[in-house]
Amino acid sequence: MSEAQHRDNQLAGSTAGALAEIARRQGAVIDAALVPPWYWWAVAAAMIVIGAVADYRHPVVLAIGITAAVAVIAVLTVMMIAGSYRGVRVRSSALLGGYGAGLIVGFVWLVVGLTLGCGFGLRAIGAPAPATIATAAGGVALVIGGPVLMGRLRRLMMARRAGDVPAGTAR
């Protein structure tokens, strides 16, 4: 190998190292912005509380239980969206795009649909504690599907990060 070729290879190697560093740092931001697994467990637990108090049918328990559970879900969700607990907010508009937003909305509708469908179906056949069972089913969907959704969104955002794929072409 000539000296010039050796120098070119060294330059290519150091430049590739810089590109790898860029990928690593952008991956760190994307990872920090993803919803952690405990969020899905916490929201699932709050959902089950709502189902359980709905079945219990005591007005005071119902009022306190639903208020507390909704507050937990709302606070956690706002924290996740705002990124306030991580100290960084990912460029979701550029990195997620319409496809990523559609995945999130689709997942929410899937969980809501499953929960309501289960609840009304169980109630129609006279099953005991239909709301508790339905919210538990929704909770299981959250705990299993949430991390799967996050994995899909991570791959999408890594594919759309600066310079990789022209915005709007990545799936």
Added chain:
Amino acid sequence: MTTPRFDELIHAPTRLSIVSLLAASDWAEFRFIRDELELSDSALSKQLSALEAAGYVEIRKAFAGKRPRTSARLTRAGHRAFEQHVAALREIVARSSPQLADFGAGPSPGIG
């Protein structure tokens, strides 16, 4: 189509890491950048000041309760300069060693 332009200011290792973080963010808090890059407060301040002076970074200071909170974001010029720099790096790699052209460009960041 991004025009490749190698940017000496961005390419310095610490600044490249900072700009890479900010390029994927709407904003990032000072403490997040500092902890991710394992820098001292003064070292990070110095690098952010250099990027701010070039018009690449905007620094915002706010209060969360009584605690001051500093955050940074890339300006439009910063995003453009970063994308041009990345394009220039890719061009160098592709020209010098085609088999390395995909290095660092794929979805896995687990290298480097």
